Amino acid sequence: MLHLNPKYVYSPVKQLAFNGTHLPTHQSVRDLGIMVNESLTRSSHIANITATAHQRVNLIVRTFVSRDVTMLLRAYTTYVRPLLEYNTVVWSPSLKQDITSVEKVQRKFTKRLPGYRNCSYLERRRNLNLMTLELRRLHADLVMCYKIVFNIVKLEFTDFFTFNTFTTRGHPYKLYVSRASANVRMYFFAHRVVKPWNSLPVNAVDFSSLGRFRDSLHRIDFSSFLVVE
Secondary structure, eight states: OOOOOOTTSOSOOOOOEETTEEOOOOSEEEETTEEEETTOOSHHHHHHHHHHHHHHHHHHHHHOOOOOHHHHHHHHHHHTHHHHHTTHHHHOOOSHHHHHHHHHHHHHHHHTSTTOTTSOHHHHHHHHTOOOHHHHHHHHHHHHHHHHHTTOSSSOGGGTOOBOOSOOSSOTTOBOOOOOSSHHHHTSHHHHTHHHHHTOOTTTOOOSOHHHHHHHGGGSOOGGGOSOO
16 A cells, blocks of 8 residues: 655645554655655656666676677667666656766766767767667657557546647647646646647658657657757
8 A cells, every 4th residue: 555645745644554553654665666755756766777777787898798889789778778768658757867867877888888988979879879768758758648649558538638629730639738736747747748749740740550650750859858968
């Protein structure tokens, strides 16, 4: 049983009991693989996964005898990157320090590859054909939004979004931007994804299928929504 009493809610902490036994309280709890803290921020989870990811990077660099860049990169995308991308729709960071912390794993790994030490992060990514982790998270948000809008997943559209029927400009699947009075709500998936979703250009995005939609995202410039260069 998970009970949260967020810091921004000014109410006394309730002592819960089950069959006469008081339940212990914790500042953070792991729920379905995601660390949730009393402030409902992502920082605890991010600190946890980035620490593990850096350990895995160190193991790859130390234990792989081969210095072949392709092999090392494959090890990274197999053993490290999935750890940093598990359920990002739930915990995608909003604070610049957290975004930078996650991206630092890929920055450090690519810098340690043979022949890449003196290259900029942008040059390393271009040569290795890597997107920033921040951009990959945005793509994941948009793909999940597509699945909900087109009823591909078993989630109720009305639990997350409302169609914007007040504008005819842009693509026909624009969503209503709801107001958020707290940062927790503002950076929740159903709120943060609306602006980039509504900004999708009609002449570049293909809504005809999930595969084509996913591919078309690579042709769109999302730099105005990103922190990492």
